[in-house]
Amino acid sequence: MSNQRTYQTQAIIIKKTKLGEADRILTLYSPTMGKIQGFAKAVRKPKSKLGGHLEMLTYSQVTLVRGKNIDTIIGSQTLDAFLMVKNDLDLLSCALYMTEMISQFTPAETEDIHLFELLLHSIEQLPLVADRNLLLRYFELRLLGQVGYRPELGKCVLCSNKLETSINSFSPSAGGVLCRSCHRLGKHYGNAISWDGLEVMRFIQGGDWESISITPIDATILDEIERMLRSYMRHLLEREIKSIVWLDSIKRDHGKPTQLKAYTAGIQVQYVNQAYITPALNS
Numbered sequence: 001m002s003n004q005r006t007y008q009t010q011a012i013i014i015k016k017t018k019l020g021e022a023d024r025i026l027t028l029y030s031p032t033m034g035k036i037q038g039f040a041k042a043v044r045k046p047k048s049k050l051g052g053h054l055e056m057l058t059y060s061q062v063t064l065v066r067g068k069n070i071d072t073i074i075g076s077q078t079l080d081a082f083l084m085v086k087n088d089l090d091l092l093s094c095a096l097y098m099t100e101m102i103s104q105f106t107p108a109e110t111e112d113i114h115l116f117e118l119l120l121h122s123i124e125q126l127p128l129v130a131d132r133n134l135l136l137r138y139f140e141l142r143l144l145g146q147v148g149y150r151p152e153l154g155k156c157v158l159c160s161n162k163l164e165t166s167i168n169s170f171s172p173s174a175g176g177v178l179c180r181s182c183h184r185l186g187k188h189y190g191n192a193i194s195w196d197g198l199e200v201m202r203f204i205q206g207g208d209w210e211s212i213s214i215t216p217i218d219a220t221i222l223d224e225i226e227r228m229l230r231s232y233m234r235h236l237l238e239r240e241i242k243s244i245v246w247l248d249s250i251k252r253d254h255g256k257p258t259q260l261k262a263y264t265a266g267i268q269v270q271y272v273n274q275a276y277i278t279p280a281l282n283s
């Protein structure tokens, strides 16, 4: 094995796919190469030395060897296991949603250090923030901007006219807010957005996290922004985001445990005897 064929990178494990009895194909998000895939041989065997360092949502230093079709992971060392996130179902659902968004919105092998830092910073922030929904909206708006789908919120996305300080409409197909005249033309469907909702959305889109995180924002406004962004992302991806179902069920059942057996992004969670058992992250 020549040294040129072996390389190292830091990466967050964002997706895993079972292969046969014991192997896996992992999707890694790295700061220097973007989204890459790695073959993890025998990683599901109990004695695997790699296994613990290659769980979903683990930040690791990974060594790979180049292959013809796919690179093989030959070494891994955990940098941060994000245990506080993994041990809290609420936080875990948020983090898995973030990784699915990264997986869906990024092309393979395209370096984007800002996006990597956004993902890492957002997962690190999850146990610390007072309002996780605010962090999720910040994450979505930053990600959309970074991958070229920054919604136009400052002026009408079609005619560039100034928006009225009342109700406007947010159009997923147009990629931003429509003025009343453009909305009336009916070429693009739009969802009504309040002036407060639009102003807060602009603030989250343009502000820095340090300022945003200490600004109290009404939950109904955040819900409104969530609806706008969801319809936009659904339009862009042309499908639902799988982990949203789980995210919603946990949000809905927050504080009142229910019988839950969710399966999302390769992570199985079971509810047993009044406590959520640790998700089978290594299944």
Ligand SMILES: [Zn+2]
Pocket: 156, 157, 158, 159, 160, 161, 178, 179, 180, 181, 182, 183
């Ligand atoms: Zn217009």
